[in-house]
Amino acid sequence: MAPKFYSDDLSPPCRAVMMACEALKIPVEYIDTKLLNKEHMSEEYLKKNPMHTVPMLEDGDLVIHDSHVILTYLTEKYGKTEPWYPKDLKQRALVDQKLYFEALLFTRVRAITYPAMFEGVRVPSQKVIKALVEMFEFLEQFLSRTKFVAGDHMTIADISLIGILSTANDIVRVDGKKFPKTVAWMQEMQKQSFYQSKNMEGKEKLKAILNNFLDIIHRIDISTLKYNIDTGKRQSDKTYGKRERMTLKLYILEGSPASRSVLMLADILNITLDIIDVDYFGKQHLTPEFRKINPLHTIPVLVDGDLTLHDSHVILTYLTEKYGRDHSLYPKDVKQRALIDQKLYFDTLIFRRMRNVTAPAIEDGVRRPTEKLLIELQETYNFTEEFLSNTKYIAGESLTLADLSVGATVSTIDRLVPLDAKKYPKTHAWFKTLEQQSFYQKCNKKGLEQVAAVLKNYLDL
Incomplete structure (x- = not known):
């Protein structure tokens, strides 16, 4: 039986998986899940995915709710890994790195689209526009070394990135004079049959919707955006x-x-x-x-x-x-690994929510975060409590990389929004287990106390 793929082609991450399935000839059963109709908030959907994100993949008893993990899982289990997801350790690391880069690009696009569609912000701030254009600069640097984003062959990282970049380009045009290699790469991706069949329709539908909510589409001259990068102290x-x-x-x-x-x-x-x-x-x-x-x-x-x-x-x-001496921290089994990868991407979400509080305090003097930001931080515990409802650790019955990554971030969030042991007993028990480990005592405790002391000077909580 083919895996079930819940998607809405308005979503760039959904389109990325659709393109990959087309390119790699991976059969999936598409289940249309309309975001604007809030079908992802239904009781049935939330039982499968408490984070209510789209896309979602259901393959037997395995549920994956992150597009990047869906891409790697489907490629590993059903597709042709070479060269889409190389076996070579270094080459694969470069692909993974660009998948995480895409996750960052997605948040910078969403920082424009979400406030426009749901909060009435028709003209985004210069700050969020600059943050998006900065991603074009990073991508240009990646492509200055290789033909594709993670090497000289097309990989799932290219597919993941073109999905969101095609929408970013509909908001702020990627300037061919300033970013020639990025534009050349985009044109190469646009020629692919999977792009035409699985990306174009959804991209154009989203563009039409954004035209009704944004007053800036294609009317930004990026040459007027000046970057104020203070080089600070230079190390020789x-x-x-x-x-x-x-x-x-x-x-x-x-x-x-x-x-x-x-x-x-x-x-x-x-x-x-x-x-x-x-x-x-x-x-x-x-x-x-x-x-x-x-x-x-x-x-x-x-x-x-x-x-x-x-x-x-x-x-x-x-x-x-x-x-690694064994595979316990990151098992070879494709399903177990997918569950760990999913929580590693979850960590990128909660890290950004934490940074949405700390960065404005340290960099812009915003001493009191908004109630919305604090609620989003608190929601971190809702998610971890759900994850830990059936397992001892964050991604299974034994310690994995996910516990190290999520644990380090949660320990910092706890200093901003204290973890309530009565409300989140499983999260509290898991966290106490981590705190007792020698590696936590040696490598997390000191840095945590340092950042807690710094934040006291910048935040009024």
Whole structure:
């Protein structure tokens, strides 16, 4: 029996999976789920997916509610993995990295479309427009090195990205003079039969809807958007060069949950890392030297020889695959792995919700977050409680990478919106189990206390 795929072609993530199924000849049963009719909020749908997101895949007893995990799962189980999702560890890590990049791009598009459609914000702020155009800059840098986004062959990362970028381009035109490689890549993707058959119709329907809600479509001159990137303190090449003998370099911000999750894994697997602290408040991550390592200027960053990874979740899976003593933290079984991957993408959601509170406080002086932002943080516990209703750990009956990643983020959220043990007993029990582990005590506790002290100076909670 073919897997059931719940989708609405208005949604770029849905279209990405549809394109992949067409390209890889993967049979699925399409179940139309109208977002505008709130069919994803029905009692029946919520029983399968408490996060009420679309798309959703149902394959027997397995339910996946993240488009990126659906893509990797379907490709692994039903499709041709090469070259769409390479077996080679480094090549696969590069594909995974771009899938997480797409998740970030999606949030920046949604920061324009959601307020327009549901809150009446017809003209988005310069800040959110700049944030979207910045993604075009990142993509241009990726494509300056390779023909496709994760290498010289088309992969599921290209399919995932073209779905959302085709909609982003309907809002803010990707300038061919400023981003020539990105436009050339888009044109190559647009030629593909799967793009024509599975992306065009939904894209055009969404564009027509957005025309009724947005006053900016195609009327933004991106040449007028000036970036105000303060390079801050510069670290000399000599300082970076001191560490050339080490193979594995990890650039961290100890207060960051993402960095702490990688440190916990390294402790569990006994991996020797050359730790390089990045001065975030000195804006060292914005210096030209750091941007050569990671154009996205995010932290942490792992450098392993000629491979650079700039997403904590991909760093976790890569290190486990390469250095893990067994497969318990990230099993080889495709279903078990999909459940872990799903929670790693869940971590990207709750991390962004946390950052929606902390970043404006630290960067813009917004000392009191809105009630809406605090409610969204509180909702994190609703989701984790649901996940833990049937299992001891966040993705099963044993500790996995998902617990490290989600645990580090939840420990920080707890300092913003305290976890209520009576209301969320299973989440509280899971969290207490993590707190007792030696890796948590050694690698999460110190950084957590540091960031908690910093946030006290910036937030009125």
